[in-house]
Amino acid sequence: MGRRALKKLDPTLDLSGHLLVSRPAPPVLDAAGIPLEPKPSSAWDASAVFGRVAPLEIEVGSGKGLFLVRAAKERPDHNFLGIELAHKYARHIAARLARAGLSNARILSGDGLAFFRQLPDDIGLTAVHVYFPDPWWKKRHRKRRVMTEAFARDIERTLAIGGMLHFWTDVEEYFQETLSLLAAETKLAGPLNVAERPADDDLDYRTHFERRMRMHELPVYRAEFRKA
Numbered sequence: 086m087g088r089r090a091l092k093k094l095d096p097t098l099d100l101s102g103h104l105l106v107s108r109p110a111p112p113v114l115d116a117a118g119i120p121l122e123p124k125p126s127s128a129w130d131a132s133a134v135f136g137r138v139a140p141l142e143i144e145v146g147s148g149k150g151l152f153l154v155r156a157a158k159e160r161p162d163h164n165f166l167g168i169e170l171a172h173k174y175a176r177h178i179a180a181r182l183a184r185a186g187l188s189n190a191r192i193l194s195g196d197g198l199a200f201f202r203q204l205p206d207d208i209g210l211t212a213v214h215v216y217f218p219d220p221w222w223k224k225r226h227r228k229r230r231v232m233t234e235a236f237a238r239d240i241e242r243t244l245a246i247g248g249m250l251h252f253w254t255d256v257e258e259y260f261q262e263t264l265s266l267l268a269a270e271t272k273l274a275g276p277l278n279v280a281e282r283p284a285d286d287d288l289d290y291r292t293h294f295e296r297r298m299r300m301h302e303l304p305v306y307r308a309e310f311r312k313a
């Protein structure tokens with residue numbers, strides 16, 4: 086299923102309050118010129134970004150931003166950070182957040198996996214959300230998948246005790262592989278079952294992809310995990 090073109094953005098809309106852009110830091114080399122594994126640092130300061138201390142939820146792969154907008158409205162006492170690799174989608178989300186006047190949500194244009202790599206252990210995330218990540222079917226493209234061993238370990242490392250991972254997909258194989266990966270790489274408790282609930286309105290879905298799958302009566306596989 087292809088993606089519909091994004092609407093043109095209003096050029097007068099100020100995105101600076103909602104759009105963050107991450108550029109990869111130059112690699113640190115050892116004496117022999119070999120890049121060293123990046124170390125987690127405390128460089129990213131959520132309280133400085135949001136101007137307050139509040140429970141932080143991060144979504145990787147925000148797409149058109151339906152989750153971010155709805156969740157930020159529903160939980161005004163939480164801070165939300167979406168991370169989206171495709172810059173034009175990140176700008177589209179920033180425009181939605183700006184139009185909705187949401188001060189508790191930001192979108193970061195960049196790679197969610199690289200961002201998680203440099204988060205400090207003690208950041209204490211309330212939740213991590215990964216919805217309908219691209220399946221990258223071909224073997225040679227598998228390395229582009231979001232759900233990797235390193236990311237699974239970073240999720241566990243950065244969640245607070247009691248923090249939740251939400252993982253949904255329409256691809257049963259990806260779902261089963263992710264459950265096995267999380268069981269092998271982490272001690273997260275789960276999968277906890279998530280029931281489908283009827284939609285109250287045309288946008289009452291977790292994400293655009295969930296809406297699309299349900300409109301086409303295709304299955305959605307949902308799981309939650311808790312850091313015990």
Ligand SMILES: C[S@@+](CC[C@H](N)C(=O)[O-])C[C@H]1O[C@@H](n2cnc3c(N)ncnc32)[C@H](O)[C@@H]1O
Pocket residue numbers: 145146147148149168169170171174195196197198215216217218219231292293294295
């Ligand atoms: C299939 S779409 C799903 C979008 C949304 N979660 C939904 O359910 O409607 C997957 C999204 O993840 C983004 N993405 C893929 N790899 C990513 C990464 N490493 N970091 C951040 N975003 C990523 C893609 O650009 C794309 O917008």
